[in-house]
Amino acid sequence: MPKKKSPPITEAWRGITFTRRALVVGGAQAAVGVALAARMAYISVVDNDRYVLESESNRVNLTLVPPRRGWIVDRSGKALANNRVSLRIDIIPDRLHNKELVLGQLQTLLRLDGDTMERINRDLKAASGFQPVAIKEDMTEAEYSSILVRLPELPGIAPQRGFARNYPTGAAVGHLIGYVGAPNAEEYQKAKDPLYITPGYKIGKDGLEKYFQDMLKGQPGARRVEVTARGKVVRDLSTQPDVQGKTVHLTIDADLQEFVARRMGRESGAAVVIDCQNGDILSFVSMPSFDPNSFSDGISSSEYAWLRADDHQPLINKATRGLYPPGSTLKPMAAIAAVEHGVDPSERHTCVGGYRLGSRFFRCLGTHGSLDMPSAIMKSCNSYFYWLAHRLGYDAMAPTARLLGLGEEYQLAGSNQRFGTIPDSAWKMKKYDQEWSASDSLNAVIGQGYVLANPLQLAVMAARIASGRRLYPRLINREFKNEPLPFSPEALAVARQGMDLVVNGAGTAVRSRLPLDGITMAGKTGTAQVRGLGTGNGKSGTWKFRDHGLFIGFAPVVNPRYATAVVIEHGMGGSRAAAPVAKDFMTFLFDREKAMEALETFEAGWGGTIKERMDRDYAAWKAGASKPDPELAQ
Amino acid sequence: MIPVPPAIQRIPWKLIAILAGITGFGLLVLYSAAGGNWSPWALNQGVRFLVFLTAALVIGRFPIRIFEDFAYIAYIGILILLIAVELLGFVGGGSQRWLNLGFMNLQPSELMKVAIVIALARFYAQLPPGNTRTFTALWPALVMIGFPAALVMLQPDLGTALAICIGGVVVMFVAGLPFWWFGSTAVAGLAALPILFSFLHDYQQKRVLIFLDPESDPLGAGYHISQSKIAIGSGGIGGKGFLNGSQSHLDYLPEGHTDFIFATMAEEWGLIGGLALLFGFFLLLRWSTRVALKARTRFGQLTAAGLTMTIFFYIAINLMMVMGLAPVVGIPLPLFSYGGSSMLTIMTCVGIMLAIENDSKTGTRRFH
Secondary structure, three states: OOOOOOOOOOHHHHHHHHHHHHHHHHHHHHHHHHHHHHHHHHHHHHOHHHHHHHHHHHHEEEEEEOOOOOOEEOOOOOEEEEEEEEEEEEEOHHHOOOHHHHHHHHHHHHOOOHHHHHHHHHHHHHOOOOOOEEEEOOOOHHHHHHHHHOHHHOOOEEEEEEEEEEOOOHHHHHHHHOEEEOOOHHHHHHHOOHHHHOOOOOEEEEHHHHHOHHHHOOEOEEEEEEEOOOOOEEEEEEEEOOEOOOOEEOOOOHHHHHHHHHHOOOOOEEEEEEEOOOOEEEEEEEEOOOOHHHHHOOOOHHHHHHHHHOOOOOOOOHHHHOOEOOHHHHHHHHHHHHHHOOOOOOOOEEEOOEEEEOOEEEEOOOOOEEEOHHHHHHHOOHHHHHHHHHHHOHHHOHHHHHHOOOOOOOOOOOOOOOOOEOOOHHHHHHHHOOOOOHHHHHHHHOOOOOOEEOHHHHHHHHHHHHHOEOOOOEOOOOOOOOOEOOOOHHHHHHHHHHHHHHHHOOOOOHHHOOOOOOOOOEEEEEEEOOOOOOOOOOOOOOHHHOOEEEEEEEEOOOOOOEEEEEEEOOOOOHHHHHHHHHHHHHHHHHOHHHHHHHHHHHHHHHOOOHHHHHHHHHHHHHOOOOOOOHHHHO | OOOOOHHHHOOOHHHHHHHHHHHHHHHHHHHHHOOOOOOOOHHHHHHHHHHHHHHHHHHHHOOHHHHHHHHHHHHHHHHHHHHHHHHHHHHHOOOOOOEEOOOOEEOHHHHHHHHHHHHHHHHHHHOOHHHOOOHHHOHHHHHHHHHHHHHHHHOOOHHHHHHHHHHHHHHHHHOOOOHHHHHHHHHHHHHHHHHHHHHOOHHHHHHHHHHHOHHHOOOOOOHHHHHHHHHHHHHOOOOOOOOOOHHHHOOOOOOOOOOOHHHHHHHHHHHHHHHHHHHHHHHHHHHHHHHHHHOOOHHHHHHHHHHHHHHHHHHHHHHHHHOOOOOOOOOOOOOOOOOHHHHHHHHHHHHHHHHHHHHHHHOOOOOO
């Protein structure tokens, strides 16, 4: 300790020191007090504006009210997609402080299964900040109120009374309408619209829902409410109502659409019906399908896995995305091309069970004897058309095929088309750098080889043959010129006559004659080989290697009104699988009761309506049981 | 003129008015914080105030010698209680700060704030004047402060540990210990801050870091400070009006009736209410400082000065905390915040100082 001269320490000195130091302490305290007063004045006067704003933004919560989506209706105004009231709850991740506790409570209260919990946890991980995560939609009043009363113990939970998309006919319109869903992070980044992160807001994700998104979306309402820190609404301050989206009118006939979908049964395939007068698509079905209601409610991962695992590919729209060798359905087209190139339709060719081209013998399915052109169509004689193709070359036929709509991509709302191939020599040279050969022509004329078409194109071809006009398919009221095709009336007449005979003469589809008085259907069956020519017979064995069954047709034969194409994958032949389906829905267009009777008999055999069967299959799949063998269902 | 009876004259009416003014204002704020209800807080607090005020007036009648005589015994007794609490917490698994006495929970650390001041005052009152600048004047005091402060830190209760240290250090300062001791300790302490910081618990470190940058975590631990500043700032000069504070009524302000009651008040009463409250505390501290300056004995002087600092420390740290000038340490605002422990401490301080004041009115000044 440093020694220094200090005054002697006395009691008096201590007293003075005390007073002096007490005053120092008191002075310091006073200084702190003044500093505190200054600080408070600074916060409450200088920064007042800023804090008033922050206090207001705390207190007032501006919630966007998702607009009601516009309806999608059929040609007579019947709803294909509408809205229903939906009670829902969501989690706001940023307000969720005790995740385990809250989720545990919800699980017990709402009896959420493991699947749902897994989805919620996944969504919570992916969600950012205030982007809500759906817990449950379409709750019952009882469930909803059980959450409402416990709201104070469940911070981060946002209950809402809103609207949900509803598809009355479910899976029947899956591929036609598409579905809606909550926007994902990417879509939000792109749109930068706060509505996109509002609970309950859905955007079109696929099909027409996506294509007509701008028309259907409407304008959001707004609701200013006073909320507590836990998100509980204290009172409404003001509300601005939403504006519902516009209605989209389709050319579809809802009843026919549902009938066709149901009539497809357990098969995998597509069917399109077109109005021969104007190209209106009356029915646009691809089965099996998914239930768009499931997607719109946020599909569970196991249901999605179930759909993906199905070898009938319910997630693919086969009407525009499925490409098939059209098989013999191209024969009426070949006939038109031949007549246009000067072949006399009454000229006869004798079928000896095949056609010899150089050293190769191209087989026919029968030995048909002497045939003219209409009867060659009726019998679907390959020899006759091999003979034509060899004589004319396929370069003479390809332009006719294209005029009839094959190989073309249409301007069609909401569809994603694969438009296939109509080959010719230039195409082959470009693609394979090889000369076109006569055997290529022979394969192409019977719709095999390089030829590929989707069911919509086949339906358009049928409609064009039936009407003689260049019809374009449409789902909404879009104007096309639909000018007459540059074919002679005789050429078209031969094709139509051949198709008439197929069903009503001694053809391949006589069993699919319409059970109606005075109304007949014309058609053409087709069988497309899945395996290469000559490997297996395609009539039995593993489902995946069986032949596709195709059918195109129109009715009535005189003054055609409706044209159609049906493709049944691995149906083992057009007359066996596809034509009977067309027969029933064509019947439906003229006599609903009769057709419904037939359908109900079928459905009894298949095990119920589409929904009943899907529910049962899904339950069986979840239970680990294998999918029922499609063979048993046929 | 009606002659006022001496018994009534002896009652410190001015002091009672100051205390009742501050507490009464607090009751209004508690009434509002409960959404316009006397329960659960305001009525409780009012009754408690009356009980403690009566107790303080009774303590004020005690002769000052009693405090001096029992200073060490009280200090040691409370130190034992602190150890007991620590052991109980150890046995019970986790930290514990209070003893359950059946009718109330006793926090020994609260009592220690008073006991340390009295015990040190006794020590320096007995110390011969000639030893004031020697080592003998230093080490016993450091030991007496160090033990309880360390025990309270273990609880862990940073705020109370600091209060104990400050109370003790101020007694040492006014006792006349060499000035440069304090100066060099302060410098050394500043230099050692990073080391001390590393001794803090994780959540305490986090509080300090967030205090330095509250906006870094507005929804997490910085939430308290942010919301408190919003409440005070949005009150403006005149406030939003009685019962109209949205921050407190909508639960944005955490602890709006205890530690952050000043923010609740400021939101509804504005700067005017804040300055009025500060003025009330100024009057209280002016009274207690005067008691210290006028005290008749050295023990009285040192005690009053130390207790004044203890009360001031509560007020200053709490206000700095709610205005974002100090980390969140969990110290209530004396007489204003809802809660028994802090009111008990403050009223004990007031009672002892009343006794000192009464003592100074009776006899001649003497310093042993």
